[in-house]
Amino acid sequence: MTPDEFYYAFGIGVVAAPAVLLAVFGLTSLVGLPLSERSMSKFTEASVVIGLISAVAILGMMLALDDRHVPLEIGNWVAIPQQHFHFHLKLVFDRLSVPFVILSFVLCGTIGAFASRYLHREPGFYRFFLCYAFFLLGMVISTLAGTIETLFLGWELVGLSSALLVAFFHDRLNPVRNGLRVWTVYRIADAAFLLAALSLHNLTGAGDFDGLMGTGAWPEGHATITESNALLVGLLLLVAAAGKSALIPFSGWLPRAMEGPTPSSAVFYGSLSVHLGAFLLLRVSPILEVSVVLSGIVVLVGMTSAVFGALTARVQTDIKSALAFASLTQVGIIVAEIGLGLRYIALIHIIGHACLRTLQLLRAPSLLHDYHSMENAIGSHLPHRKSLWERVLNVRIRHWFYRFALERGYLDAVLDEYIVRPFCATFRWCNRMEKKWTDFLSRGADEKP
Amino acid sequence: MRELILPWQELSVLVPLIGAIAVRCLRDSDRAYRWSVALCTLTLSFAVGEWIDFGLLHAFEAHDHWDFLKYVFHADIFVIDELNAPLLPLAALLYLMTVLSTLRTKMNRFSFASTLFSEAVLLATLSCRHPLVIIGLCAVAIIPPWLEIRGRGHCTRAFGIHMSLFVAMLFGGWLLLPDNLVGHPENNASPAVLAAGAMLTAAALLRSGIVPVHCWMTDLFDKATLGTALLFVSPMTGAYVVMRMVLPIAPLWALQSIAVVSLFTSVYAAGMALVQTDARRFFCYLFLSHSSLVLVGLELLTPIGLTGALCVWISVGLAMGGFGLTLRAVESRIGRFNLIQYRGLYEHTPTLAALFLMTGLASIGFPGTIGFIGTELLIEGAVGVFPLIGTAVVIAAALNSIAVLHAYFRIFTGTKYTVSISLTVRPSERIAVVALAALIIGGGLFPQPGVASRYHAALELLRHRDPAAAVQETMGHDVPESAKTTSHDELTDRELSENL
Numbered sequence: 024m025t026p027d028e029f030y031y032a033f034g035i036g037v038v039a040a041p042a043v044l045l046a047v048f049g050l051t052s053l054v055g056l057p058l059s060e061r062s063m064s065k066f067t068e069a070s071v072v073i074g075l076i077s078a079v080a081i082l083g084m085m086l087a088l089d090d091r092h093v094p095l096e097i098g099n100w101v102a103i104p105q106q107h108f109h110f111h112l113k114l115v116f117d118r119l120s121v122p123f124v125i126l127s128f129v130l131c132g133t134i135g136a137f138a139s140r141y142l143h144r145e146p147g148f149y150r151f152f153l154c155y156a157f158f159l160l161g162m163v164i165s166t167l168a169g170t171i172e173t174l175f176l177g178w179e180l181v182g183l184s185s186a187l188l189v190a191f192f193h194d195r196l197n198p199v200r201n202g203l204r205v206w207t208v209y210r211i212a213d214a215a216f217l218l219a220a221l222s223l224h225n226l227t228g229a230g231d232f233d234g235l236m237g238t239g240a241w242p243e244g245h246a247t248i249t250e251s252n253a254l255l256v257g258l259l260l261l262v263a264a265a266g267k268s269a270l271i272p273f274s275g276w277l278p279r280a281m282e283g284p285t286p287s288s289a290v291f292y293g294s295l296s297v298h299l300g301a302f303l304l305l306r307v308s309p310i311l312e313v314s315v316v317l318s319g320i321v322v323l324v325g326m327t328s329a330v331f332g333a334l335t336a337r338v339q340t341d342i343k344s345a346l347a348f349a350s351l352t353q354v355g356i357i358v359a360e361i362g363l364g365l366r367y368i369a370l371i372h373i374i375g376h377a378c379l380r381t382l383q384l385l386r387a388p389s390l391l392h393d394y395h396s397m398e399n400a401i402g403s404h405l406p407h408r409k410s411l412w413e414r415v416l417n418v419r420i421r422h423w424f425y426r427f428a429l430e431r432g433y434l435d436a437v438l439d440e441y442i443v444r445p446f447c448a449t450f451r452w453c454n455r456m457e458k459k460w461t462d463f464l465s466r467g468a469d470e471k472p
Numbered sequence: 473m474r475e476l477i478l479p480w481q482e483l484s485v486l487v488p489l490i491g492a493i494a495v496r497c498l499r500d501s502d503r504a505y506r507w508s509v510a511l512c513t514l515t516l517s518f519a520v521g522e523w524i525d526f527g528l529l530h531a532f533e534a535h536d537h538w539d540f541l542k543y544v545f546h547a548d549i550f551v552i553d554e555l556n557a558p559l560l561p562l563a564a565l566l567y568l569m570t571v572l573s574t575l576r577t578k579m580n581r582f583s584f585a586s587t588l589f590s591e592a593v594l595l596a597t598l599s600c601r602h603p604l605v606i607i608g609l610c611a612v613a614i615i616p617p618w619l620e621i622r623g624r625g626h627c628t629r630a631f632g633i634h635m636s637l638f639v640a641m642l643f644g645g646w647l648l649l650p651d652n653l654v655g656h657p658e659n660n661a662s663p664a665v666l667a668a669g670a671m672l673t674a675a676a677l678l679r680s681g682i683v684p685v686h687c688w689m690t691d692l693f694d695k696a697t698l699g700t701a702l703l704f705v706s707p708m709t710g711a712y713v714v715m716r717m718v719l720p721i722a723p724l725w726a727l728q729s730i731a732v733v734s735l736f737t738s739v740y741a742a743g744m745a746l747v748q749t750d751a752r753r754f755f756c757y758l759f760l761s762h763s764s765l766v767l768v769g770l771e772l773l774t775p776i777g778l779t780g781a782l783c784v785w786i787s788v789g790l791a792m793g794g795f796g797l798t799l800r801a802v803e804s805r806i807g808r809f810n811l812i813q814y815r816g817l818y819e820h821t822p823t824l825a826a827l828f829l830m831t832g833l834a835s836i837g838f839p840g841t842i843g844f845i846g847t848e849l850l851i852e853g854a855v856g857v858f859p860l861i862g863t864a865v866v867i868a869a870a871l872n873s874i875a876v877l878h879a880y881f882r883i884f885t886g887t888k889y890t891v892s893i894s895l896t897v898r899p900s901e902r903i904a905v906v907a908l909a910a911l912i913i914g915g916g917l918f919p920q921p922g923v924a925s926r927y928h929a930a931l932e933l934l935r936h937r938d939p940a941a942a943v944q945e946t947m948g949h950d951v952p953e954s955a956k957t958t959s960h961d962e963l964t965d966r967e968l969s970e971n972l
Contacts, residue, residue: 100919103779103927106927108852180840183838193885194888207874211870213870214867214869217866453740453743461690461691461694464629465629
């Protein structure tokens, strides 16, 4: 076999492993023959191991053959050549995608093993692993996407599985409400992503990242679009990334997402999904280079989110929310790094942060237990030393910041008050008017209401 | 015109028609159910046979072998072409699924005879290209739901007024239309043609439920059985009327104006779906939003937009049909319900929950489902023609997706619904679920054949409307002057196939 054939076989293996996992879980669920917990765990394990081995094999070959950019053409999913419409499926293995896909497999594998014990005999065991399969496939496709359409495909799968997992505990209302909120933010982000993809198509005639970013393997590509176009497309992509990575003004969903089971909180919102927005910005980073204004906005959004996250994390009363905002701080810094053009640093930062945060979230429940043991042993709370800010700032300012952080920057309240409420009020008024009109046409009440 | 190997169209109309009479005579509802399932299955097999047969002919249009109607009326009444070929099996499938998933709790209220009669009328309408016969059949199709609303003791006035107006405008428009209307639609700008076009357009928009003449639809869902209402709206007869009667005569500016109105309807209905507290009204607005998107694409008159619309027509028909049937299955279990409370049905019927989510996501064009590529094409077409307003398609899709998940959470999550009987999915329902899921996922994973067929249909429809422009589009915008003047007669099917 030639190296290209090896690349192709391993490349298909990376994507096929999670796809088969999803097909097995989905089909058995649909025909009413659910698998046992043990079988599901084994299938998950096998899928992750095969995918990880394939990804590592590709990395090994790329290092051995000194290949920095390995595109795998799967072909056109749909094509209307006369209209220049192609939905091109293409995978790209490069310095950005390979570390990210390996990270995804490692963390998802760890979480899969953890969850099979953590959720043992839970009524939603099957549902969790079905969503997990969606998520894994979505992450792998998004990471390896060589075209913006393929990236969108994976992006959507990640979004759906995340929202369903936030609402995992069906019988309680808060997780369900939060799941809907997460989905709403994701859909706004998806709409922006779709418009950006269409704009890119219209500007460059293709959705292929190679075409969009000019020649050169990541991160050396140079975009071939004008500054004004880069600003327009870049802003849309920034909205998409902000929605997915919970950057300001969409940060409100991140702590709400912690209502889901701990394994999903750890892998989705703590480590992988929350970095997907940053990954998108890294993937299209040549566009950012074209426009200084755009880069400046990216830095500003990143730094604002980081400061907001740092402030808010300090006043959270539950550990998962505190970790969620701590994640936001790091993601904000990563986005700012991307805006400043520090691509490798951002990539390394993502990998380190994702691993650390997964560990912290998985350790969170037992950590609390340890703290309680220590406090019981010494007979009081652990000693608390005043921070620099406590010593420097006066009480009024500190109280203002405290309230601001406790209310999470009033972001949700502002969105509810100025967007959701007027929207619902308008359509409810229309609904009342329509009912009156129909009643009028029906001459008031029916004979049999 | 080419001939099919069997009189598929006549058989697919005749079987449910005769079946309706036979089922009407049965007193036992269980037997009526079994007969109806068998008859609908037979009708579906004829419709599928017709589609396959037509596909093998590689022609734009064909008619039945042993065409009895042609023999009697000396005209091609029933014609199968690129437009209606997949719509006939889709309509037959929707009827079969509806009948199949009817539970015993609904059998006393749901008339199988009337349903079979409606199926025959619908298939005849979709098979027909003759304007006057289409008008007649559209008028007849109104009768069963009207009778049902009256039979249930509700006021028929709102539905009756709208539908009477629809038929009157359709007929009036047809009367005003000159007999010798030939050539390009842009050249037919006489006051009579404009008036006729306006009336036909208004009629089609009314039947499609475009704002502000959409209230009959919510009224129908309020007062008729869910199955009847679903079958009356889901085949999108209004869009079919647009394609057969408005598209060939209306100028481009008029069609694009309709597209803008449809776009507004789509966003408006999506917003309305989000604030509904009644499950039926929620479905009605969700469907309206999607069907308006189909109209948007149909009126764009670009190959991409039209292809997208034809794809979305099929996907929305399947997805929203399945979605409506899921709601109906839930209604069969817990009665008519609102979306204020959380129902907690997941633990009882996880399969229905999966189908609800799958069909809902397919309707919004979620990746991997049948609606994905169609929606992408539609958005691309809309944004291509209206760069700013076209983004409203994306907004409508986003709002619809939020509405779908909102409804899913309200119905299937919350404290577990307490009940003393089993609410699990029945075998007949499971068959419907698996069949719909296979079509939705299969069509989503392998979209190329469907898209290619719809693209071909779109080109043919454009060619019939404006031969020169179609050639230009087919050849990728680089057309010699000689080709631009090619007349309809000169451009044969074979030449078009070669261009493709």
